Amino acid sequence: MQEKSLIIWHLTDNKRGHQNQSLGLVNAIKELTPSESYLIDITDLRLIDLITKRFPAGEKLPLPDLLVGAGRKSQLGLLVAKRCFGGATVCLMKPSWPTALFDLCVIPHHDRPNHSKKIFHTIGVLNNLNPVDVTSSPMGIILIGGPSKHYNWDSGEFLTQISNIVCSNQQISWCITDSPRTPSDLTIKLKHHTQLKAFYRPFRTTEDNWLQEYLPRCREIWVSEDSVSMIYEALSTDAEVGLISVPKRRETRVTKISEDLIASELVMSPNSANRPKKIQLNEAKRAASFLVNDWMKNHV
Known part of the structure; x- marks a missing residue:
């Protein structure tokens, strides 16, 4: 039956x-x-x-x-x-x-x-990610959030961190994408930053499933630490994950997430050369x- x-x-x-x-x-x-x-x-x-x-x-x-x-x-x-x-x-x-x-x-x-x-x-x-083996993948992505009730923002400092990540990993083909919260002054700088060796793809130009298909194919993923859901999506892939620092408004349960992940060595930070442990959440x-x-x- x-x-x-x-x-x-x-x-x-x-x-x-x-x-x-x-x-x-x-x-x-x-x-x-x-x-x-x-x-x-x-x-x-x-x-x-x-x-x-x-x-x-x-x-x-x-x-x-x-x-x-x-x-x-x-x-x-x-x-x-x-x-x-x-x-x-x-x-x-x-x-x-x-x-x-x-x-x-x-x-x-x-x-x-x-x-x-x-x-x-x-x-x-x-x-809804479907992780794959990315050991030999040449791809990397940087995911940008924006200011929130837990985080302030400094576009100049953020751009400096992005530049350092891209310059120190030139063997990776980098893509940068933003979100509805990303400040316009940063998106303007990304559009006209000719020395940044990365492809900038604004979220408004992407198809509905683009990120879900792109993310699991990346060998390295960096996420602004304000983007909690994207941090955990990144940790659900086979990639090495890093967090880009964002100034906190105050200490909260949300800001503690990134602190705990860094302390547990599950993610990289811009100030550390250590590679993270892989956990691949599902x-x-x-x-x-x-x-x-x-x-x-x-x-x-």
Whole structure:
């Protein structure tokens, strides 16, 4: 008898980072058990839909076994979809709603989640990367974030660090890419920096899956330390990973992440010549294994 497929509703707010997290889990589940997934846009969902029990996007779909979503908007989607059609909810973040409203929350340890049967702790956020052996790869990439509530910014100092990284590793073919938070004065300097032997590719010129395909092929990856999710994506590849220093506004649980990684010698810093230890995280696979082999026996 053919095993019944697991029906997964993958809720999306159409934000690239959030979709990458949930897609990582969905694909990892598919590798472990027969599954069908349905991508559902919940960007137009409103609180009134929870009250009135309205979720038209699911009316023509098979009833869900699992509801998966990442991002603040997806939390509402999970609750509305479950109320209308059932299924077990899996929230891929520390929710702003009470945790008790969800069947399971997959939360990075740096968000300091409570210990609960409803919470699965991860090392960083999930991702959808497929790592490959990069021992002989000539490629390297520099990922730039920007100022945040945890970090200030100094574009001149940052550019100096980038120049030093590129100049000290000229055997690598470097690509530099930025993000929506990257200050315009730095992007202008990168566009007109003729002495920097690297290809600058602004994020606005990239396709949706470009970074997910490019990153695993790099032998060396440098990330500005403000970009927590990108740090953990880099650590999920076979590359050696380095962190580019960014001035802190103050000491917080987020700024401590880079300090702990450097102290553990899992990443390089611009001031150190030591090569990092390789760990190659695969938290999507670990979370999926827990779901399929343990948690779902009592919830699906």
